[in-house]
Amino acid sequence: MTLRRKFILALIGMVVFMSIVFAGIALTSTQALIGHAETYVQQSFGDHLNQLLSVYYEGHSSWEGVQSHVSQVLSPPDPKVARPPRDFQRFLVFDQNNKVIVDPTNQYLGKQLDNLPSSDKIEKQWQAIVVNGKTVGHYWQLIHSPVVDSRLAKTIGTSIIQGMIIGLIITSLIALLLGLLLTRHFTKPLNKLMEAVRRVGNGDLSSRVEVVGNGDIALLARDFNKMTEQLNRNEEVRRNMVADIAHELRTPLAVILGKLESIQEGVLPSTPENILPIQDETLRLIRLVRDLQQLSLAEAGKLPMSLRKVNLRAIVEKITEQFEIEFEERGLNIEIKGEKVPEIIGDADRLTQVFVNLIGNALLHTPSGGTLQVLLDEVENPQENVMANEDAARGLRGVFRRKDDKAEEAGSKEKTSVDESGTGRWVQVTVKDSGEGIPEEELDHIFDRFYRVDKSRERENGGTGLGLAIAKEFIQAHGGTIQVKSKLGEGSSFRISLPLKPKNTSDVNP
Numbered sequence: 001m002t003l004r005r006k007f008i009l010a011l012i013g014m015v016v017f018m019s020i021v022f023a024g025i026a027l028t029s030t031q032a033l034i035g036h037a038e039t040y041v042q043q044s045f046g047d048h049l050n051q052l053l054s055v056y057y058e059g060h061s062s063w064e065g066v067q068s069h070v071s072q073v074l075s076p077p078d079p080k081v082a083r084p085p086r087d088f089q090r091f092l093v094f095d096q097n098n099k100v101i102v103d104p105t106n107q108y109l110g111k112q113l114d115n116l117p118s119s120d121k122i123e124k125q126w127q128a129i130v131v132n133g134k135t136v137g138h139y140w141q142l143i144h145s146p147v148v149d150s151r152l153a154k155t156i157g158t159s160i161i162q163g164m165i166i167g168l169i170i171t172s173l174i175a176l177l178l179g180l181l182l183t184r185h186f187t188k189p190l191n192k193l194m195e196a197v198r199r200v201g202n203g204d205l206s207s208r209v210e211v212v213g214n215g216d217i218a219l220l221a222r223d224f225n226k227m228t229e230q231l232n233r234n235e236e237v238r239r240n241m242v243a244d245i246a247h248e249l250r251t252p253l254a255v256i257l258g259k260l261e262s263i264q265e266g267v268l269p270s271t272p273e274n275i276l277p278i279q280d281e282t283l284r285l286i287r288l289v290r291d292l293q294q295l296s297l298a299e300a301g302k303l304p305m306s307l308r309k310v311n312l313r314a315i316v317e318k319i320t321e322q323f324e325i326e327f328e329e330r331g332l333n334i335e336i337k338g339e340k341v342p343e344i345i346g347d348a349d350r351l352t353q354v355f356v357n358l359i360g361n362a363l364l365h366t367p368s369g370g371t372l373q374v375l376l377d378e379v380e381n382p383q384e385n386v387m388a389n390e391d392a393a394r395g396l397r398g399v400f401r402r403k404d405d406k407a408e409e410a411g412s413k414e415k416t417s418v419d420e421s422g423t424g425r426w427v428q429v430t431v432k433d434s435g436e437g438i439p440e441e442e443l444d445h446i447f448d449r450f451y452r453v454d455k456s457r458e459r460e461n462g463g464t465g466l467g468l469a470i471a472k473e474f475i476q477a478h479g480g481t482i483q484v485k486s487k488l489g490e491g492s493s494f495r496i497s498l499p500l501k502p503k504n505t506s507d508v509n510p
Contacts, residue, residue, distance in 0.1 A: 007186075008180065016168065031156075067102050093140075095137050192210070193209050196209045241449050252281035256278050288466075303477050306348075308346075316355055338375060342378060343500075367436070378425060379497075381426065426497050430494070432493040434490070437489050438486035
């Protein structure tokens with residue numbers, strides 16, 4: 001059953017239910033109103049008759065002729081006009097001796113109270129007729145049965161039910177018409193969204209839905225568009241990654257195959273000079289496979305780590321010493337700030353690989369005469385860590401294991417490695433250069449696999465494009481975050497935030 005049909009049936013069902021409820025309320029209220037009106041009429045009639053009898057006795061000083069007087073007063077002025085029978089006009093009047101002196105039916109006229117049926121009930125319900133402070137008789141009026149049993153109440157109830165049935169039919173037809181119009185209006189964007197979902201299911205990731213308004217369906221359409229954009233981006237990344245891996249493998253393999261065939265055919269002698277390119281390309285393949293393996297392990301949360309106390313300043317100083325010749329050749333100024341930064345718990349080799357990548361990239365992209373600054377500082381719960389909480393949560397790997405523990409690597413359980421609460425002391429390391437900078441539209445993709453800002457650079461000189469992706473995964477594996485800020489022509493700034501201690505330090509080496 002479609003959503004539109006369900007909505008129409010629900011609308012009609014609601015109308016029927018509310019009509020039944022209103023009919024019951026109206027019937028009950030009408031019956032109660034009729035009962036109150038009849039009681040009021042009875043009381044008014046009794047008061048009027050009591051006053052009439054008092055005046056009669058006061059004028060005649062006796063009850064003689066009262067029966068004919070009451071009958072004359074209660075009879076219509078025109079004999080041709082028949083007064084409808086009224087149950088509430090059934091009454092009896094007694095004199096001082098409890099003798100019936102007035103009876104409209106003449107059934108009990110002249111009888112004593114003791115000879116009447118239900119005499120005890122009459123005596124309890126009658127009212128005294130007082131003249132000049134003296135009780136001269138009593139008046140009793142029949143109390144009616146509940147109004148539900150009366151013909152008037154039944155007639156009115158039947159009329160109400162008939163009116164409600166007619167109203168229910170008319171209201172249901174109107175509700176059906178309005179339901180058709182409203183559901184057509186409300187479900188039209190939903191139908192478009194369902195068609196787009198079917199197209200995406202058939203492989204068309206370019207399908208988009210027009211977003212109109214700010215309602216729930218508009219929010220759903222907006223989220224759907226974001227989802228398809230992400231799926232399309234992921235598919236594009238997958239295709240590019242496959243193409244990049246194929247290209248990275250094809251180039252060294254072609255060189256190796258060409259050299260080996262030349263040596264086998266005798267075109268080239270098997271000298272160290274001819275074998276060296278084969279070795280270089282083999283090392284490139286090994287390095288590519290190693291980087292892909294490290295990246296896959298880090299993303300899967302299975303990266304082996306050797307945790308110990310690490311001095312980040314010592315790591316940075318050692319790396320700058322290794323690049324000292326390159327800095328001198330390019331005329332770059334290197335400056336390290338932050339003398340009293342505390343040690344952290346981490347994997348020195350992984351962190352070294354991260355900073356080698358960042359400092360090496362700064363070296364390549366900074367022109368002669370430029371500067372490179374490495375700033376180290378201790379902070380309390382950096383704000384960017386709060387803003388990047390989702391990325392940090394993915395990086396809370398509990399998988400740090402010793403490198404030499406092969407048995408645990410096969411089947412050990414994951415352990416939480418950092419403080420998930422995001423509180424405590426942190427160390428920030430900022431690598432800032434005055435180089436060419438990164439275009440703003442490229443900043444969201446520089447941590448993607450095989451992504452290069454300069455597409456024209458040769459792969460031999462530009463690397464595999466995995467360095468920043470690996471750096472990000474390694475930092476997240478330590479429970480930290482990495483952000484980049486850059487402006488074209490003004491340089492780039494990479495900021496790394498790392499907690500001083502992981503939450504679980506059971507695997508920390510002494």
